[in-house]
Amino acid sequence: MRDKKIKLIYFSTHGSEVKSVNLTWKRILSIMFSSFVVMLLLVGSSIAIFSDAYHNVRIASLSKTNQILNGQLQLLNNKVAEIETQMQAVERSDDAMRIKNGLPRLDEDLRRVGIGGAGEENPELNALPPDLQGQTKLISVAVAELARRLQLHQENIAEVSAKMRDDSVMYKHIPSIRPVLDRDGYVTDKFGLRIDPFIERAKHHNGIDISAEPGTEVYAPAAGRVEKAENIYTPWVGYGKHVIIDHGNGYKTLYGHLSQIRVRTGQQIDRGHVIGLVGETGRATGPHLHYEVSLKGKQLNPERNMLEGQFIN
Structure with a gap:
């Protein structure tokens, strides 16, 4: 082979x-x-x-x-920085709003609660190049911080809104308008020391006198409960027919020398309710409204509790 x-x-x-x-x-x-x-x-x-x-x-x-x-991450990073700037402006507005409503400024440490640290690990990030991992983690931390601050902003809005609602109820009960319209009457005697027309010597005047035509409507300057509606009076003595309203929070108002009373004791009324008509009952030299404002028993100057302009409902 x-x-x-x-x-x-x-x-x-x-x-x-x-x-x-x-x-x-x-x-x-x-x-x-x-x-x-x-x-x-x-x-x-x-x-x-x-x-x-x-x-x-x-x-x-x-x-x-x-x-x-890398380009997309840079764009995201720029956007986060832009949102951060806007968030700072929002937080400044929050502080201003809190101060205006009598609330303390939020502590900066409170805004940083829950921020920082490595955060929750994402195994998928390990597949990225080191530089992308670093950028992604930084953006994730920044977004988490903004989310926390946004949540705090929402909580702040809720707190301020609740305070404003409470204040709105309180303001509703604070005397703040003229009991007689500007066009219907004018102040003839102011609060403080004056010459009493009956005794012709200096005496403290606890309210103001608003001269107006008989029958002119008198409005409640704030919401409250009618504490007294006195129709019985002695001529040339005291306030004549008069009304006292308890507005709560220590505020009370008195309306004297009325010709007619249109409320009753215990009645709940709102600001702008007609409580009576101007007259000259009691110790009066002519038709006018004697108007007093007191806070926790201390007499106040009523003109300091009257907004400028006409009647406001």
Whole structure:
């Protein structure tokens, strides 16, 4: 078997020359093995070339994606900084609003409660490049801080709104308008020391006198409960027909020398309610309204509790 040979005969189609080659099996196997090795090398080289090309394309794509992500993160970072500036303006407004409504300014430490630290770990961030991980974590912390401060702002709005509602109820019960319209009457005697027209010497006047035509309507300057509606009087003595209203919070008002009373004792009334008509009952020299304001028993100057302008409901 070893001595057997294979004879290959080949000739040219353009000539008559015939050639032959004698090959042993060992030679044939050697040629086949060499061809196989060459083929493997060619295939391996091709795979390596294509693999390198693929990786280069992949790296270029990832690099481009990385650049885009960096750009987007920078835009987000700028937006967070912009929102931070706006949030600071909102917090300044919060402080101003609290001060105007008699509430203490929020402590800066309170605004920072729950802010800081590494925060909750997100395993997905570990797949990002280190620089992107750092930027993403910083933005996450900033967003968490803004969310906390926004929540505090909402709580502050609720607190201030509640205070304003309470104050609105309180203001509703504070005497603050003229009991007689500007067009219907004018102040003839002010609060304080004056010459008493009956005894003709100086005496403290506990209220003001508003001169007006008889029958002019008298309005309640604030909401409250009618403490007294006195129709019985002695001519030329005291306030004559008069009304006392308890507005709560220590405020009381008195309306004297009325010709007619249109409320009753114990009645709840609102600001602007007609409580009676101007007259000259009791100790009076002519038709006018004697008007007093007191706070916890101390007489106040009524003109300091009257808003400018006409009647306000």
